[in-house]
Amino acid sequence: MSKQEQLQSILKAIKQALPELRSVVVASTDGLPIVHDSADAPRVAAMAATALGLGKRISQTTDLGPLQETIVRGNDGYFVVYAAGDKGVLALAAPADANLGLIHLEARDFAARLAQLL
Numbered sequence: 001m002s003k004q005e006q007l008q009s010i011l012k013a014i015k016q017a018l019p020e021l022r023s024v025v026v027a028s029t030d031g032l033p034i035v036h037d038s039a040d041a042p043r044v045a046a047m048a049a050t051a052l053g054l055g056k057r058i059s060q061t062t063d064l065g066p067l068q069e070t071i072v073r074g075n076d077g078y079f080v081v082y083a084a085g086d087k088g089v090l091a092l093a094a095p096a097d098a099n100l101g102l103i104h105l106e107a108r109d110f111a112a113r114l115a116q117l118l
């Protein structure tokens with residue numbers, strides 16, 4: 001199976017594990033979409049990479065330890081960004097009533113799997 005097929009398989013598995021997600025974007029740390037299910041993937045990928053970089057800097061500056069995730073919460077939902085190793089970003093959009101604990105549990109595992117591929 002090619003790397004792209006493996007990435008697509010992980011994307012599908014994320015959607016199966018967390019069916020309430022509105023969108024999933026895997027991007028490079030420089031903001032380029034790699035695999036996604038979002039019509040607005042280029043913009044989301046760029047914002048996710050920026051959020052990851054800012055989250056890392058905040059975490060370092062405030063002595064919080066290594067960044068686990070960055071969360072943006074709005075009235076209508078969540079946008080959560082996870083590091084996928086040194087080369088990737090996993091970004092998930094979820095509705096406001098989503099189980100954030102379950103999202104973290106699943107997404108951290110998927111981010112680790114993505115890190116191995118990227």
